[in-house]
Amino acid sequence: MSNTRDDFTQATKRMLSDRVNGICSAPTCNKSTKGPSGSSTDAMVSIGVAAHICAATEGGPRYDPTMSQETRKSIDNGIWLCCNHARMIDVDPEFYTVQRLQKWKIDAEKRAAARLNLKPIPSRKVVVSINDLQRLNYFSGIYSSQFLDDLKTERFRAKVPNSLIDTLTIAHDKRDDPKLEFVNEELEQMRQELISAIEAFMDHFKQQSGGNKESYDYIDLNEIRRKYPQSVDKFADMIDKTRELAIEVGNAAVKFEKFSSHLCNLKGQTDTKLLVNYPY
Ligand SMILES: [Zn+2]
Numbered sequence: 367m368s369n370t371r372d373d374f375t376q377a378t379k380r381m382l383s384d385r386v387n388g389i390c391s392a393p394t395c396n397k398s399t400k401g402p403s404g405s406s407t408d409a410m411v412s413i414g415v416a417a418h419i420c421a422a423t424e425g426g427p428r429y430d431p432t433m434s435q436e437t438r439k440s441i442d443n444g445i446w447l448c449c450n451h452a453r454m455i456d457v458d459p460e461f462y463t464v465q466r467l468q469k470w471k472i473d474a475e476k477r478a479a480a481r482l483n484l485k486p487i488p489s490r491k492v493v494v495s496i497n498d499l500q501r502l503n504y505f506s507g508i509y510s511s512q513f514l515d516d517l518k519t520e521r522f523r524a525k526v527p528n529s530l531i532d533t534l535t536i537a538h539d540k541r542d543d544p545k546l547e548f549v550n551e552e553l554e555q556m557r558q559e560l561i562s563a564i565e566a567f568m569d570h571f572k573q574q575s576g577g578n579k580e581s582y583d584y585i586d587l588n589e590i591r592r593k594y595p596q597s598v599d600k601f602a603d604m605i606d607k608t609r610e611l612a613i614e615v616g617n618a619a620v621k622f623e624k625f626s627s628h629l630c631n632l633k634g635q636t637d638t639k640l641l642v643n644y645p646y
């Protein structure tokens with residue numbers, strides 16, 4: 367019986383953080399965990415945690431008694447998370463399994479590697495008609511940053527708020543509405559991508575959901591754990607997939623807002639067209 371904590375060294379913590387650029391490794395989070403201190407010009411603040419995949423002490427979440435002390439405090443047993451996610455994985459270790467966290471870590475490091483290879487993007491000019499601009503406003507209105515945040519942080523467990531699903535249902539119903547078709551090919555391409563993402567989400571979501579007054583009933587893992595323990599993994603994977611598809615909807619929808627943010631008025635022209643300095 368050991369009652370020691372197999373903590374990471376400072377060097378291991380720093381390396382865990384650096385390998386993901388200080389960004390939380392939870393797939394739906396992307397929160398930056400480090401920044402300048404507001405009170406001093408030579409200090410920083412961190413809301414990041416070098417979390418243990420298998421707990422550092424006996425009895426802790428995902429503790430593995432067969433693991434050597436050496437491995438337990440090694441970088442392979444760590445994952446960089448924001449403080450919210452560090453807490454979340456420890457209060458619900460049955461859902462946040464070792465395999466799940468290892469996958470988070472691999473994927474987060476892949477995302478960090480991809481960011482490292484990004485080149486600065488030159489911009490070009492795109493002209494948008496006033497009618498397309500109205501459609502653009504319509505889309506950036508529906509997919510507000512609040513909605514996109516809610517979509518990104520939704521856990522898709524027993525209850526899912528109507529506000530999320532109803533917005534997507536309306537968009538799904540209006541997918542063939544000619545009034546919403548863009549003349550600009552690039553914008554129309556964005557709309558098509560969004561429609562495909564919403565279709566994929568709805569097809570998957572409707573398999574397990576039932577509409578209700580205040581919220582949609584969805585996969586209740588606690589109940590499944592009680593009644594059909596052998597199916598927990600299957601349903602946990604379905605929830606993961608739902609979240610992934612929701613993130614894809616968000617990624618497609620946020621493009622309208624990004625496009626809008628590059629708009630500027632075309633000088634010396636009538637007000638029928640607007641100019642966009644848009645990245646290639
Ligand atoms: Zn996080």
